[in-house]
Amino acid sequence: MELILEGIRKAIWLLFTFDPEVLGITWLSLKVSGLATFFSLFIGISLGTVVALARFPGRRLVVSLINTGMGVPPVVVGLFVTIFLWRNGPLGFFELLYTPTAIILAQAVIATPIVAGISLASIQKLPEALRLQILALGATRIQMVRMLIREARLPLLAAVMAGFGGVISEVGASIMVGGNIKGYTRVLTTATVMETGKGNFDIAIALGVILLIFTFCINAILTGIQQRERPR
């Protein structure tokens, strides 16, 4: 118990003394996971919307695959991304392994099915009549899709939060594809694992607390936007 208090004290101390290493790690975590979430939104929302609106054979299978993808262990994603990015692997010529970009890539792969799954569910939940009405008013298909996404924006914000929360807290993929390199690919979660291994439990707890503080702040902002207007 004392250790936890010590860790919290340390977290506050590290933050308010602007410890350059901790600030660097925190900034990298936010940047990497933020970008990964951003990319996953493009792909995830598009994919979710297409699958929600289109009718094609094997659609159920695709939905099941997306829903399964929401629960794929990050470490499995990390393993596959590592193999692809190896120097002698299929994407080796990019020389991306052990770079922050590799972490963004892996995290985007993790977050995409989460975003796609929630988008799919929220677009599908919109009343069928709405679609017909929009089309009847003379909208093109593109305009209709845009309007539907706008209608579903509140649950879609939940997709953003779930995606971001999923990737900023994961460690397995980040440590595999990033390598936990000091000052370069060390993020809050991988640093926590390493400090635990070193027996520096107070610093490990402090890093955990910092992670929680930032995740909370970001979710609080997103929740604020989401709750500002109640869904009709």
Added chain:
Amino acid sequence: MKMLNRSFLVIMALFVAAILAGSPASAADGKNLILATTTSTQDTGLLDLLNPMFEKKTGYFVKTIAVGSGQAMAMGSKGEADVLLVHSPAAEKKFMEEGSGVNRKLVMHNDFIIVGPPSDPAGVKGMKSAPEAVKQIAAKGALFLSRGDNSGTHAKEKDLWKKAGVNPEGQKFYQQTGLGMGQTLNVAAEKKGYTLADRGTYLSLKKNLGMDILVDGDKTLLNIYHVIVVNPEKFPKVNTSAARAYADFVVSKDVQAIIGKFGVDKYGSPLFFPDAGKPDND
């Protein structure tokens, strides 16, 4: 569907652009060095001291991937690392025989120790022979935590069991953590079990552990570190010049002196003993 195709293309283009933008020129100009090493060199903090010195001196950027010696050599044998700093002599020899490495050099040593709870339920404290000690731990059925991760420490531990004539696999007293040295020590401390550790990691974690050194000083417990340059002829993508520079750096006189002093101020005794240039029997 046409619209969707187009937006998909736009997204893919954005994605690729992001990937390209995110990878600085770094890769192409051969400034990166991938060092695959053991957890013990990272967990003791030795590399945090040495690598910035190397980077400053040579301008290379060291990417330290701290895994077990087994995994480090697996990376080397796929050409996925440039230089290795490892401590698993038998596996290293195999690695060299396969032609995966060139230029293997002795760097330093410390020793392995058998640590356990101060109460010492198996009564091994002060035993002179490490194989005898693990044999007694097995006979008493006292909990023994193994790394179980093909690391250099795990290889040494398997060697001890072999010398003791005991096969611990699957026995009740024997548990494998599959974790690094630091975490395995923590598990052992928590479960009041015995484990084999390198002295460096033990000393750097000692304050939180509440475990004692029970057996040390046996010749079989020597822990020897070598640096190996991954064979560039076998793997053309290896950054040889950087790898060779790193190997030369760790065995250089100045760095050897730093290794010999590392940890003295904090733990009262050095964590590693420099060996470069000494006859290499292993």
